[in-house]
Structures are given as structure tokens and as C-alpha cells.
Amino acid sequence: MMNDRQLDKLLELRKKTVLRFSKDEKKFAEEFFAKIDPPAPHRFPFLRCAAILLILIGVAAAFCLPLLRQPHLNWNKYNKISEAVRLFGGDAAVIFFDNELITGEREAAGVPSNLVTISLWTGTQKLDLSLACSDNDSIYLDDGIYSGDVVVSRPDATTLVLDLELKIDGKMVRTVIPAVRRVGNRYEADIIS
Amino acid sequence: MEDRDEHYRNVFAELIREKLGLFRSIAARIVNTAADADDVVQAALLKAWIRRKSFKSDSAALSGWVCRIVVTESYDFLRKRLHEERKRNEMPEREFHDDSDLVKLDRAIAELPELYRETVHIAILSGLPGEEAARQLGCSPNTLYQRIYKAKSLLREILRRVDDE
Known part of the structure; x- marks a missing residue:
């Protein structure tokens, strides 16, 4: 059984426990204050968010506006004629009547620089023509179903005038139409014959 | 508000400067390692900081209160450590x-x-x-x-x- 003296001795022994602390008082205090210091408050968070939002809207608008200004084009038609030109070369005349490709001859030398699409209404029927031509060009067709010629001239920088005299499936189409530039070298015309 | 916090920062800085040795010695005799003792003292000081406004200008009361928190925290720490050791089945x-x-x-x-x-x-x-x-x-x-x-x-x-x- 433990008496007072023995207990005091034991407590004295316990008191002598000495540990070495690696951190000095300054470092300890720094760690403590680092824990209690709240993160720096965000000043004007609302204004900051609004500014970021405005910048994003501006950037989006800068990207979208040219697209909005750009007319809606059926790129497929232009791609189709462009590919035909690439395949048949500059000397041949290429015209699509809807999806049917007809080749003929053309007068101007060199690769045709303009791609033209024409929506041609003959009565209740609509026919999509796509062709490639130079600024001043003549295209001759002599196919069984499609024949005739297209004469192209340029009156100004944004217009091509097409003089069509075509026989389509036995029907004669004679008209002079302006094709208006839409984007780059792509022209479009819409006529009722 | 910021001025009050600045005041309490000074109080706690002084408390650490004057009493850290005491807090550490109390914790060390319970948890037995210096690193653990420091963790316990930090935790006790944080608790005291959260309730700092209860100790308007009585720094002696604050110091005594932190001493008692250190004791409680140290035993809590010891209990958690023993519990973890038993859970891991290491030296039960x-x-x-x-x-x-x-x-x-x-x-x-x-x-x-x-x-x-x-x-x-x-x-x-x-x-x-x-x-x-x-x-x-x-x-x-x-x-x-x-x-x-x-x-x-x-x-x-x-x-x-x-x-x-």
C-alpha cells in the first residue's frame, strides 16, 4: 500500500518529465495566428462577378457577331461545286442541276474564281443550279437533257450578271439575273422564270 | 470590430509569450510527446480564441481557463489515440x-x-x-x-x- 511519502515521490518523479520542443515560442505563435486569421475578404465580390460576366458576354459577342451578320448559306451547295471544280480542273465547265452534275465547256481560261448558286423557279417546280465561273465567262452545255449556255459578266464588285439560255428537259429558260455576293467568292441568285 | 480583434491578438500573443511553457508542460505530462503536446496546446488556444469575448480584460482568468482546457484536451487526445490504437489492434x-x-x-x-x-x-x-x-x-x-x-x-x-x- 502506498503512503503519502511514496506518492509524493512518485509525483515528484512525474514532475521531472522533460520534453524538448522543436518549435520556439515565436514559431508556435505564428502557427497559432495563421490558424485564427481568416482568409482575406473578397472585396466587392458582386462587382467582380459582374465585371467577369460582362467580359464573357463581350467575348462571346465578338465571336458571334460575324456569324450573325453572315447570311445563312447552304454551304453544302458551294462545297459540292467547289469539289467538282477541283476534280474536273479549270478548263471544264461544271454545273449542278439539283444533284445532277453536268459538264461542258467554258471560254475563260484558268480556274473559275466564283461559285454561284441559283434557285430557279419554273412554274411550280424549283431547280437548284450551282456553277463555277470567272468574272467574264461563257459556259456551254450540250447534254441530252440539259443544253444551252450561260454568259457571265461582272458589273461591279459585289454582283455577277448571268445571262441564261438553257434548255432543261425540253423546256427553254431564258433570263438575265444578277447574282449577289454573300460571302467571299460565293454568289447567290433567286429567280422566277 | 477590427480594433477589438487586434486587442485580443495582443492578449493572446502575450499569453503565448508568458504561459506557453506552462501549457506545454501540462500537456506533455499527459500526452508524453512534444509534438502531441504542441497540437493539444494549439487546440486549447483555438478554443479559447473562439470564446475570447468572454474574457474582456481578465488575462489571469484567461490563462487559468486555457490551463484547464489544456488538461481536458490532453485527455481527449489520449482517449482518441488509445481508441485508434485499439481499433488498429496495435499494442492494445x-x-x-x-x-x-x-x-x-x-x-x-x-x-x-x-x-x-x-x-x-x-x-x-x-x-x-x-x-x-x-x-x-x-x-x-x-x-x-x-x-x-x-x-x-x-x-x-x-x-x-x-x-x-
């Missing part, structure tokens, strides 16, 4: 199967009611002079001596029981 019950007298003493102190446990750590083991210890514990020297007497008799009883086991 190590603290209580060791035969050394000091370990038996630690166990006996841990079993004391909170008031007497604080008395043992703050008034006996920390080595503070009697009056200073009484100030830290927020009581008169006479009350403190009575508590020390009672704490020692409880310790003897527990140690006797431990010996019998």
Missing part, C-alpha cells in the same frame, strides 16, 4: 498493462474527477508556486490546498485498487 491496452509506477500513476490521475485531475496537473505537476496555481485555478490558496489533499487521497485509493487488480 498498452498504457494499462505496463507495470511501471509512473504508468500506474498516469492511469490513476486519468481516473480522477475533472476538478482533481486539473488540480494535480496545474497545482502539483506543473511546478507552479501555490499562489500562482490558485490564481490559475480560480480559487483561494486555502481551497487549493484542500483540493490537493483530496486529490492525493483519491490517487492513493485508485493506486491501491490498481495494485490489487
Whole structure:
């Protein structure tokens, strides 16, 4: 059984426990204050968010506006004629009547620089023509179903005038139409014959 | 508001400067490693900081309160550590199967009611002079001596029981 003296001795022994602390008082205090210091408050968070939002809207608008200004084009038609030109070369005349490709001859030398699409209404029927031509060009067709010629001239920088005299499936189409530039070298015309 | 916090920062900076040794020595005798003792003291100071406004200008009361938090935090830390060790099945019950007298003493102190446990750590083991210890514990020297007497008799009883086991 433990008496007072023995207990005091034991407590004295316990008191002598000495540990070495690696951190000095300054470092300890720094760690403590680092824990209690709240993160720096965000000043004007609302204004900051609004500014970021405005910048994003501006950037989006800068990207979208040219697209909005750009007319809606059926790129497929232009791609189709462009590919035909690439395949048949500059000397041949290429015209699509809807999806049917007809080749003929053309007068101007060199690769045709303009791609033209024409929506041609003959009565209740609509026919999509796509062709490639130079600024001043003549295209001759002599196919069984499609024949005739297209004469192209340029009156100004944004217009091509097409003089069509075509026989389509036995029907004669004679008209002079302006094709208006839409984007780059792509022209479009819409006529009722 | 910022001025008040600046005031409390100064109070805590002074508390750390003057009493860190005491806080560390109390914690170290319970948790047994310097690193753990530092963690415990940091946790105790954080608790005190959260309730800093309760101690308007009474720095002695603040210091005594932190001492008592250090004791409680240290035992909480010890309990968690033992629980984790048992969960991992590493050295289960190590603290209580060791035969050394000091370990038996630690166990006996841990079993004391909170008031007497604080008395043992703050008034006996920390080595503070009697009056200073009484100030830290927020009581008169006479009350403190009575508590020390009672704490020692409880310790003897527990140690006797431990010996019998």
C-alpha cells in the first residue's frame, strides 16, 4: 500500500518529465495566428462577378457577331461545286442541276474564281443550279437533257450578271439575273422564270 | 470590430509569450510527446480564441481557463489515440498493462474527477508556486490546498485498487 511519502515521490518523479520542443515560442505563435486569421475578404465580390460576366458576354459577342451578320448559306451547295471544280480542273465547265452534275465547256481560261448558286423557279417546280465561273465567262452545255449556255459578266464588285439560255428537259429558260455576293467568292441568285 | 480583434491578438500573443511553457508542460505530462503536446496546446488556444469575448480584460482568468482546457484536451487526445490504437489492434491496452509506477500513476490521475485531475496537473505537476496555481485555478490558496489533499487521497485509493487488480 502506498503512503503519502511514496506518492509524493512518485509525483515528484512525474514532475521531472522533460520534453524538448522543436518549435520556439515565436514559431508556435505564428502557427497559432495563421490558424485564427481568416482568409482575406473578397472585396466587392458582386462587382467582380459582374465585371467577369460582362467580359464573357463581350467575348462571346465578338465571336458571334460575324456569324450573325453572315447570311445563312447552304454551304453544302458551294462545297459540292467547289469539289467538282477541283476534280474536273479549270478548263471544264461544271454545273449542278439539283444533284445532277453536268459538264461542258467554258471560254475563260484558268480556274473559275466564283461559285454561284441559283434557285430557279419554273412554274411550280424549283431547280437548284450551282456553277463555277470567272468574272467574264461563257459556259456551254450540250447534254441530252440539259443544253444551252450561260454568259457571265461582272458589273461591279459585289454582283455577277448571268445571262441564261438553257434548255432543261425540253423546256427553254431564258433570263438575265444578277447574282449577289454573300460571302467571299460565293454568289447567290433567286429567280422566277 | 477590427480594433477589438487586434486587442485580443495582443492578449493572446502575450499569453503565448508568458504561459506557453506552462501549457506545454501540462500537456506533455499527459500526452508524453512534444509534438502531441504542441497540437493539444494549439487546440486549447483555438478554443479559447473562439470564446475570447468572454474574457474582456481578465488575462489571469484567461490563462487559468486555457490551463484547464489544456488538461481536458490532453485527455481527449489520449482517449482518441488509445481508441485508434485499439481499433488498429496495435499494442492494445498498452498504457494499462505496463507495470511501471509512473504508468500506474498516469492511469490513476486519468481516473480522477475533472476538478482533481486539473488540480494535480496545474497545482502539483506543473511546478507552479501555490499562489500562482490558485490564481490559475480560480480559487483561494486555502481551497487549493484542500483540493490537493483530496486529490492525493483519491490517487492513493485508485493506486491501491490498481495494485490489487
